[in-house]
Amino acid sequence: MSTKEGPQPSRRGPYAKSTERRQAILTAAHAVFAAHGYRGGSLQDVADRAGMSQTSLLHYFPSKSELLLAVLNWRDSITGDGTAPRDPEESLVDAVLRQARFNENVPGVLELYTVLCGEAVTEGHPGREYFTKRFQELRRSYTRQLKQLAEEGRLRPGVDPETAAASLIALWDGIQTQWLLAPGSVDMAGCLRAYLDLVLLPE
């Protein structure tokens, strides 16, 4: 049986070569979509970066829209900023600031997110559902964490957890846009820290 497992070009498991090719495509597509957006980036651009023909690319991803969704899901898995469970020992403030500083040093990650998020608001954009769900889940996650802090008396009186959750996400996204257009004029982590300092009380 073991000698007849079919398509297994490598010892590291079935379809290992294929998986590497898909990774190369995702990396290339991430860069292209970040620089030119979904509509502005072409499959030819992605294929050139990945070192293959445009038709070979479509062998791994059946269409451009499927490629976009794969890039978005892949981004979640590497940045882990979605609904992924955080270290419970790390405070909300530390987690937010750590992620904000990390993103500053990974070129392309913020571009991809900001560009596609704006594009996704347009009619018929394949990423619209992704961002809608993402915001919904993020609001729910932050609301829960803020309610927990409220129970510990760490929330400033008068602050509504749901409003603060949506506002924190909004502030984060908006400051990223300003930072991308003028990196020297905006302090991303500083703005986030200032907001959390307003919302939270010292321990």
Place this chain on the structure above:
Amino acid sequence: MSTKEGPQPSRRGPYAKSTERRQAILTAAHAVFAAHGYRGGSLQDVADRAGMSQTSLLHYFPSKSELLLAVLNWRDSITGDGTAPRDPEESLVDAVLRQARFNENVPGVLELYTVLCGEAVTEGHPGREYFTKRFQELRRSYTRQLKQLAEEGRLRPGVDPETAAASLIALWDGIQTQWLLAPGSVDMAGCLRAYLDLVLLPE
């Protein structure tokens, strides 16, 4: 002399008809770019909406990128949210909340802004300079107003005017994106009010 003034098809002034045509084009382009973005919207779409051929459209605006810039500048002139001098009698809070509530009832205005702002971060986008300058001017304007409030003792101690200015703009933009994707789940004016309540002290 008065009988030989050349291109004057109307009594209401020179080029009146031409001005109306340009207005129709701007209105159509505003709707198309808001719905599909700059790269996703075509001149044919705009021409169809404006009731003319695509080539006639290019008679009024020499290129697609020029049309985009004209739409952006026209938007400023009608919404008056740029660096336009506000009524000095109106407080910062009232002005922000009034504008936020107004925008909710003008479909297309927020779409255009959010979509193009995200797109503008991409390489070679004709609107990039516009948004860069816009953010710079907005930060300067809000910083000045917040410093004025600080002198009146209306600013919460510890709040930095420049940080708060960038944060207010960021929060506003970000909450618009969330509202466009889930209008029923986000209260734009509520989030802005909550933030200003945190930053400002009661009179």
Place this chain on the structure above:
DNA sequence: GTCTATAGTTCGATAGAC
């Protein structure tokens, strides 16, 4: 000023040889 016609690209996706 307005139009038809079209040049000249570029695109996403398919067909089929190897």
Place this chain on the structure above:
DNA sequence: GTCTATCGAACTATAGAC
């Protein structure tokens, strides 16, 4: 799996008749 070739469509912009 990878490629060349290509289809069919869409796009911006230009040329030129009226």
